[in-house]
Amino acid sequence: xxxxxxxxxxxxxxxxxxxxxxxxxxxxxxxxxxxxxxxxxxxxxxxxxxxxxxxxxxxxxxxxxxxxxxxxxxx
Amino acid sequence: xxxxxxxxxxxxxxxxxxxxxxxxxxxxxxxxxxxxxxxxxxxxxxxxxxxxxxxxxxxxxxxxxxxxxxxxxxxxxxxxxxxxxxxxxxxxxxxxxxxxxxxxxxxxxxxxxxxxxxxxxxxxxxxxxxxxxxxxxxxxxxxxxxxxxxxxxxxxxxxxxxxxxxxxxxxxxxxxxxxxxxxxxxxxxxxxxxxxxxxxxxxxxxxxxxxxxxxxxxxxxxxxxxxxxxxxxxxxxxxxxxxxxxxxxxxxxxxxxxxxxxxxxxxxxxxxxxxxxxxxxxxxxxxxxxxxxxxxxxxxxx
Ligand SMILES: Cc1ncc(C[n+]2csc(CCOP(=O)(O)OP(=O)(O)O)c2C)c(N)n1
Ligand code: SF4
Ligand code: SF4
Ligand code: SF4
Ligand SMILES: [Mg+2]
Numbered sequence: 001x002x003x004x005x006x007x008x009x010x011x012x013x014x015x016x017x018x019x020x021x022x023x024x025x026x027x028x029x030x031x032x033x034x035x036x037x038x039x040x041x042x043x044x045x046x047x048x049x050x051x052x053x054x055x056x057x058x059x060x061x062x063x064x065x066x067x068x069x070x071x072x073x074x075x
Numbered sequence: 076x077x078x079x080x081x082x083x084x085x086x087x088x089x090x091x092x093x094x095x096x097x098x099x100x101x102x103x104x105x106x107x108x109x110x111x112x113x114x115x116x117x118x119x120x121x122x123x124x125x126x127x128x129x130x131x132x133x134x135x136x137x138x139x140x141x142x143x144x145x146x147x148x149x150x151x152x153x154x155x156x157x158x159x160x161x162x163x164x165x166x167x168x169x170x171x172x173x174x175x176x177x178x179x180x181x182x183x184x185x186x187x188x189x190x191x192x193x194x195x196x197x198x199x200x201x202x203x204x205x206x207x208x209x210x211x212x213x214x215x216x217x218x219x220x221x222x223x224x225x226x227x228x229x230x231x232x233x234x235x236x237x238x239x240x241x242x243x244x245x246x247x248x249x250x251x252x253x254x255x256x257x258x259x260x261x262x263x264x265x266x267x268x269x270x271x272x273x274x275x276x277x278x279x280x281x282x283x284x285x286x287x288x289x290x291x292x293x294x295x296x297x298x299x300x301x302x303x304x305x306x307x308x309x310x311x312x313x314x315x316x317x318x319x320x321x322x323x324x325x326x327x328x329x330x331x332x333x334x335x336x337x338x339x340x341x342x343x344x345x346x347x348x349x350x351x352x353x354x355x356x357x358x359x360x361x362x363x364x365x366x367x368x369x370x371x372x373x374x375x376x377x
Pocket of ligand 3 (some may be wrong): 024041045
């Protein structure tokens, strides 16, 4: 069981943004899909720090990212 | 590493790790900053890979930014030393040299000189990236002497104001009063004046900053590299907090970095006249290239 960030794609696509993606401490993890105009998280790489939540919610007041508990294959 | 050097023979592609193939196909080698730079991270395969640095580490974020800002990653070599940062720097598709603790600027002196002799027609970028302990404490003499000798490469200090990798001992860069391991009653001495030392030792481009603004931070990294190519030693002193040893909740790491912009890491930029000349010239060239490209795109659209 571990914590990961999840982007609400419909909400995020409302903006022309890509800001949170730039601030994730992990490379190739919080990605931006240009076609869908939304950020998305590679959950296997996310370390659950919620830095992206600070960017989207506290700085930009867009509230598109939530932290959620997910279950690995073994638990 | 040039793109040619990393491109596999087509028939081998299917046997290679996915991350490697993605790097060849979608990585930044041979691309411009507009195509694969800090502004569009998350849309190309980055040089840096998965790393074991802590969740929410601001140092890891800044290292990611350094790699995305490199003017020419295929001709760059990084050098580092023991400390948290090397855990991520060594996970990038750029050659990384790791020696004894604190000797990164001594090694970089020899390496940058050797490159100039061996590849007189090529621009090779040499960058040392090390912690505050590695740069200003144990590596202090080697840092200072490389600057005094006027060695042409870039020094980046990842200042988390502590020995993060060994469990949180006080460093010369810890602020006075900080309660840390080996300083249970609070540190007794002042934070070392790193940028003033750099200036006295002859660095020609010096910046102190808390890298919260990506564009500005990337510009500084590039300026430091361009100036080191032609003029002399350059130094970036960046705040890269340790959320573990300073007990910063990860969701507040960014807010802390912003607070530091008004505190110990107020933006400082120093450059000599010769450094300014290089910066003005290269940034004008970049602007012209950008405008020319935009013109071509507009023509194609019409
Ligand atoms: C000669 C030597 N002495 C001590 C050590 C142990 N050591 C490893 S990392 C480190 C300090 C790291 O502090 P800093 O350079 O600030 O990097 P950080 O981990 O904080 O990023 C020390 C003392 C070592 N590797 N080599
Ligand atoms: S900061 Fe929020 S709105 Fe912006 S790209 Fe990220 S999730 Fe979307
Ligand atoms: S929670 Fe942290 S690691 Fe995960 S996507 Fe957000 S910033 Fe990246
Ligand atoms: S100990 Fe501190 S500096 Fe080192 S990886 Fe963890 S948070 Fe980052
Ligand atoms: Mg340190």
